[in-house]
Amino acid sequence: MKEEVCRSAFEGFFAEFYDILHFSYKQDIPFFVEMARRYGPLVLELGCGTGRLLLPIAESGTAIVGLDSSDQMLAICRTKMNVYDEQTKARITLVHGDMVDFQLNQIFALAFFACNTFNLLISQEHQVKALCKVYDHLSAEGILIIDNCTPNIQGFMESNGKQAVYEFVNPANGNKIIDKFTPHYDFIQQLEHAKIVLEEYSEGELVRTARTKTTSTFLFPRELQLLLKYCRFEVLNIWKNHNQESFDSDAGEIIILARKA
Numbered sequence: 001m002k003e004e005v006c007r008s009a010f011e012g013f014f015a016e017f018y019d020i021l022h023f024s025y026k027q028d029i030p031f032f033v034e035m036a037r038r039y040g041p042l043v044l045e046l047g048c049g050t051g052r053l054l055l056p057i058a059e060s061g062t063a064i065v066g067l068d069s070s071d072q073m074l075a076i077c078r079t080k081m082n083v084y085d086e087q088t089k090a091r092i093t094l095v096h097g098d099m100v101d102f103q104l105n106q107i108f109a110l111a112f113f114a115c116n117t118f119n120l121l122i123s124q125e126h127q128v129k130a131l132c133k134v135y136d137h138l139s140a141e142g143i144l145i146i147d148n149c150t151p152n153i154q155g156f157m158e159s160n161g162k163q164a165v166y167e168f169v170n171p172a173n174g175n176k177i178i179d180k181f182t183p184h185y186d187f188i189q190q191l192e193h194a195k196i197v198l199e200e201y202s203e204g205e206l207v208r209t210a211r212t213k214t215t216s217t218f219l220f221p222r223e224l225q226l227l228l229k230y231c232r233f234e235v236l237n238i239w240k241n242h243n244q245e246s247f248d249s250d251a252g253e254i255i256i257l258a259r260k261a
């Protein structure tokens with residue numbers, strides 16, 4: 001039986017599991033494809049991962065650079081790229097790097113952090129550094145989009161310290177994958193610490209397991225807007241979902257579109 005201890009949720013078994021976990025999460029794809037078309041021609045995705053968004057954006061005709069700090073997520077993205085035609089592949093550049101400190105020697109019309117990626121920057125120092133780097137890489141009046149979950153305090157309190165168990169099927173071999181997620185919330189520091197265990201079963205027998213510990217933050221809408229303002233962005237739109245409905249008190253998500261001021 002293969003047992004892994006991973007440094008992050010974006011390596012080893014966790015990287016391989018990423019697309020299985022997000023198999024049914026597709027509602028943001030048309031939104032980002034549309035934004036890339038509207039604000040392109042050249043787009044930067046911070047934390048592009050396995051190319052869940054980057055590949056459809058490139059396929060739709062927009063040139064995109066994907067930056068990610070995980071070699072393994074990028075390797076999966078490269079493998080997935082192989083099924084696309086040469087023109088689509090030519091529109092993609094993958095860069096291994098840290099969104100807190102990068103230098104790409106290119107200027108972008110649109111940059112975005114999707115799928116809670118901005119929340120992986122857990123200190124204010126890193127959040128500001130990353131936003132300043134994005135600012136430097138945007139054209140005059142370039143657009144930045146951040147797509148985050150809103151903090152669900154009641155949900156956090158109910159799940160605090162409790163293990164949630166989710167079941168998936170590995171489409172490659174039909175094996176069952178169990179995902180055990182135990183969060184612990186630090187409400188003062190606005191941090192979610194989680195222990196995650198993956199188990200893969202073949203015909204009822206445990207064949208592979210991996211564990212990791214993660215920390216992410218949760219940002220409140222007014223805080224996020226202030227952070228953008230501090231980093232010289234002007235907030236143009238705030239939506240509560242990918243259908244671009246106006247943000248309100250029931251929002252489970254916050255999608256902020258800002259312009260370089």
Ligand SMILES: C[S@@+](CC[C@H](N)C(=O)[O-])C[C@H]1O[C@@H](n2cnc3c(N)ncnc32)[C@H](O)[C@@H]1O
Pocket residue numbers: 010022046047048049050051052053067068069070073097098099100114115116117120
């Ligand atoms: C939640 S995944 C999102 C992937 C992709 N954007 C999507 O929507 O499916 C976050 C990604 O950010 C990457 N990441 C985390 N911290 C990073 C950092 N400091 N710099 C660059 N990439 C980072 C991870 O490796 C992972 O691929």
